[in-house]
Amino acid sequence: MNNGVPSILVVDDDVDTCRNLSDILTDLGYRVDVAHEGLSALDLVRRNHYDVALLDLKMPGMDGVTLYREIKRLRAGTVAIIVSAYASSATAEEALTAGAWQVVAKPIDLTKLLGLVDEAVGQPLLLVVDDDQDLCQSLWDVLRERGYRVYLAHDERQAAEHLKEASFRVVLIDMRLPRGDGGSVFHLVRDANPQARTVLITGHRSETEQAVQQVLKEGANAVCYKPFDIPNLLTTLEGLVEQD
Amino acid sequence: MQPEQLYRRYQELQQYVGWTEEDAKRVQSVAELLQLQLPALIDDFYEEIDRHPDARKVITGGKEQVQRLKGTLLRWIEELLSGPYDMNYVVRRWKVGWRHVEIGLDQVYTNVALSRLRRGLLRALEDCLHDDPQEVLAVRRSLNVLIDLDLAIIEDAYQAEYLARQQRTERLAAIGQVAGGVAHELRNPLNVVKTSVYYLLNAKNPTAEKKAEHLGRIERNVILADNVITALSNFAKLPVPNLRPFVLKQCLGEALETISLPAKIQVRAELPDSLAPVLGDIDLIRIVLSNLIRNARDAMPDGGCLTITAGEADRSVEVAFTDTGIGISAENLSRIMEPLYTTKARGLGLGLSIARAILDKNKGSLRVVSQPGQGSTFTVRLLAAPE
Numbered sequence A: 001m002n003n004g005v006p007s008i009l010v011v012d013d014d015v016d017t018c019r020n021l022s023d024i025l026t027d028l029g030y031r032v033d034v035a036h037e038g039l040s041a042l043d044l045v046r047r048n049h050y051d052v053a054l055l056d057l058k059m060p061g062m063d064g065v066t067l068y069r070e071i072k073r074l075r076a077g078t079v080a081i082i083v084s085a086y087a088s089s090a091t092a093e094e095a096l097t098a099g100a101w102q103v104v105a106k107p108i109d110l111t112k113l114l115g116l117v118d119e120a121v122g123q124p125l126l127l128v129v130d131d132d133q134d135l136c137q138s139l140w141d142v143l144r145e146r147g148y149r150v151y152l153a154h155d156e157r158q159a160a161e162h163l164k165e166a167s168f169r170v171v172l173i174d175m176r177l178p179r180g181d182g183g184s185v186f187h188l189v190r191d192a193n194p195q196a197r198t199v200l201i202t203g204h205r206s207e208t209e210q211a212v213q214q215v216l217k218e219g220a221n222a223v224c225y226k227p228f229d230i231p232n233l234l235t236t237l238e239g240l241v242e243q244d
Numbered sequence B: 001m002q003p004e005q006l007y008r009r010y011q012e013l014q015q016y017v018g019w020t021e022e023d024a025k026r027v028q029s030v031a032e033l034l035q036l037q038l039p040a041l042i043d044d045f046y047e048e049i050d051r052h053p054d055a056r057k058v059i060t061g062g063k064e065q066v067q068r069l070k071g072t073l074l075r076w077i078e079e080l081l082s083g084p085y086d087m088n089y090v091v092r093r094w095k096v097g098w099r100h101v102e103i104g105l106d107q108v109y110t111n112v113a114l115s116r117l118r119r120g121l122l123r124a125l126e127d128c129l130h131d132d133p134q135e136v137l138a139v140r141r142s143l144n145v146l147i148d149l150d151l152a153i154i155e156d157a158y159q160a161e162y163l164a165r166q167q168r169t170e171r172l173a174a175i176g177q178v179a180g181g182v183a184h185e186l187r188n189p190l191n192v193v194k195t196s197v198y199y200l201l202n203a204k205n206p207t208a209e210k211k212a213e214h215l216g217r218i219e220r221n222v223i224l225a226d227n228v229i230t231a232l233s234n235f236a237k238l239p240v241p242n243l244r245p246f247v248l249k250q251c252l253g254e255a256l257e258t259i260s261l262p263a264k265i266q267v268r269a270e271l272p273d274s275l276a277p278v279l280g281d282i283d284l285i286r287i288v289l290s291n292l293i294r295n296a297r298d299a300m301p302d303g304g305c306l307t308i309t310a311g312e313a314d315r316s317v318e319v320a321f322t323d324t325g326i327g328i329s330a331e332n333l334s335r336i337m338e339p340l341y342t343t344k345a346r347g348l349g350l351g352l353s354i355a356r357a358i359l360d361k362n363k364g365s366l367r368v369v370s371q372p373g374q375g376s377t378f379t380v381r382l383l384a385a386p387e
Helices: A015-027 A038-047 A063-072 A087-096 A110-122 A133-145 A157-163 A182-194 A205-218 A232-241 B003-017 B022-031 B031-035 B038-050 B062-082 B087-103 B107-128 B133-202 B208-235 B246-260 B282-299 B351-361
Strands: A007-011 A031-035 A050-055 A077-086 A100-104 A125-129 A149-153 A171-172 A197-202 A222-225 B245-248 B265-270 B278-280 B304-313 B316-323 B365-371 B375-384
Touching: A007 A015, A007 A038, A015 A031, A015 A110, A015 B133, A015 B208, A031 A038, A038 A050, A038 A063, A050 A063, A050 A110, A050 B365, A063 A077, A063 A087, A063 A197, A077 A087, A077 A110, A087 A100, A087 B208, A100 A110, A110 B133, A125 A133, A133 A149, A133 A232, A149 A157, A157 A171, A157 A182, A171 A182, A171 A232, A182 A197, A182 A205, A197 A205, A197 A232, A205 A222, A232 B375, B003 B087, B022 B031, B022 B062, B022 B133, B031 B107, B038 B062, B038 B107, B062 B087, B062 B133, B087 B107, B107 B133, B133 B208, B133 B351, B208 B351, B245 B246, B245 B282, B246 B265, B246 B282, B246 B316, B278 B282, B278 B375, B282 B304, B282 B316, B282 B351, B282 B375, B351 B365, B351 B375
Parallel strands: A007 A031, A007 A050, A050 A077, A077 A100, A125 A149, A125 A171, A171 A197, A197 A222, B265 B304
Antiparallel strands: B245 B278, B304 B316, B316 B375, B365 B375
8 A cells, every 4th residue: 555655666777867866756755666677667566556657768678668568557557757868759659659648858857747747646546447458448548538547457356456555536346247246346445445436337237237226325426337428427437536 | 073074074985985076077067957857856755755654753844844845955956966065065964964863853764765866866867868878877976976975974963963962861861860869878967967956956855965976976977978979079080090019918908997897797808918919009999899898798688708819810919709698680780880870778879880990090800790699709800010
């Protein structure tokens, strides 16, 4: 669990750059981890939740964009800011297409970068628990676009892990999961993230209706039926986030 | 090229093909006769162009332009037939070739077009002089030589201009490449300086140690940035070597001292004490050896062994650097000595090209063999110092 202190991962093959960013961010009260290449960065990502990852674009071995793609597979909720000494629009575009949030140029404008880090940390953290990977990816794109940070879990076990490591504002729970079901995920949320709002999602209206009603009675905040009415879902989410 | 130069060249070519005043007179004698046939010849010429898309595409101005071009072609043939074959004549021929590069007309079209015109002219000639086959033959010979000379000048201009344009493009590409490499190599140290300054100005509770650490880092990175500029200017202007005998083993020792090698890389320097002294500029050769050692280090990120051996052969001394690193693919092998070519995330890509340039000036050479996945051997050859 992050104890409410936002955590930042800094990856740059330049040791001095890492030390400096670490000193500056630590001084501002962030928890900072540092790695000098992709594989050790991924080791850290497997073990810890990071709110923001600052990734150098050009590194020996794995480049920053490839590294971000791997991070996204493990922890889709980590916001990536790519740092580049080349101001090429092609690489910037590639990074943004991969889902990175921002691309900033070296030498870094720190006022701007710290502003971005602060903004990213303030973006509401969501968890989507659904075994449909395509749906998850589409939702990720739609919600990211709206300024949410979105973690993805495809079964109850993954959901449990994420819930242990970060505190979510809203959790979207598919009622039917291959291992476990929406009801037990709801209980997990209530235990690990009691402050989190919950939205139930279901495509099997008749089969799951009874379970849905049960979980709503226990305190789930809303229910959305598949296929999604996206504007409706977004309005629901906005309402839930604003209540805090 | 200057008009005088062009004209001299033309005269040389005239001599080469045995062109004489007589030839000139013979061609000029039929100028008036052929005059009437020219418009039909020219119309046929442009009709043919219209049938070839690659030739047609350079005519972008429609009918008006074709009309203008027909006028130009008419003047060109009139000049061809009447002379005088002086400096201005040559300069105008030269401009044809130059212009063809500018509009992107492939030179093959000039060749075949002239072939078509030549046939047309010769046929017209036969029609006009049908009662004097002897004379037809003589004029034919002269006219053929004259057209070949024209073609030679146009071809010459085409090649010169084409080359000049190509070089300009390559120069621009090289500047772009340098700018990209320099940007990366300078922005990294600048980034460190900038962030350290930010820390020193904004940190809430920096300890004295932290402050000293950041000041030290600023100094180190200013030196790094300066090194980038030194490397670039070294490359742009290599000093004239001061060739003197020196002991290679000592030079290698100094080079090894300046490079930090991780513990997982083992170095075996096996230079015999009996090795003959070499001839070269020790300060420059040290740069070569350092670059090769650094490359070997970078080729072994997971550790390995760098073996340095030396031997004498045919009044020269060879020192070989063999690493057990990642090796170099055949594709990269042909390019690694090009300036600004690099496969590393850091670096300008000048190390090997500097090494080779230095060795050239020191009457030495550099060769490489490599096996991807196994390692590489770079061998430096230097002159043995005369006894």
